[in-house]
Amino acid sequence: MRLIIALLFPWLLFFTIGRPIAGLICLALQITLVGWLPAAIWAVYSLSQYKTDQKIDAFRREQFR
Template identity: 75%
Template sequence: MHDFFGAIIALRLPWLTFFTIVRPIADIICLILQVTLIGWVPASIWAVYSLSQYKTDQKIKEALGSRQF
């Protein structure tokens, strides 16, 4: 269910997605894109992609964190 709401936020408020995954420079760039009507679509696509990459990175960290050498 959390993935669904994250995707909705990424589509509606793309800059907020970058704020939640702690990427401040991307957040500002995305907000500037979102201000323009034409830039909203690329900002949304970028936010959805970045959110999926962030979740993949978190899963990899969890998997590698449980391994002991």
């Protein structure tokens, strides 16, 4: 679901992953049609980083049990 949001509304994705400042910057970029593609690429990349960070945190929690 977040991948669809990242492609259609890149700025909204940043708010869902807890990065509101990046969301505002992305919204400014997305306002222009030329900036839509870089905004979508940035959002997809940030989503993959967010998922990786979650996996690392889960692994660390598992290690310190």
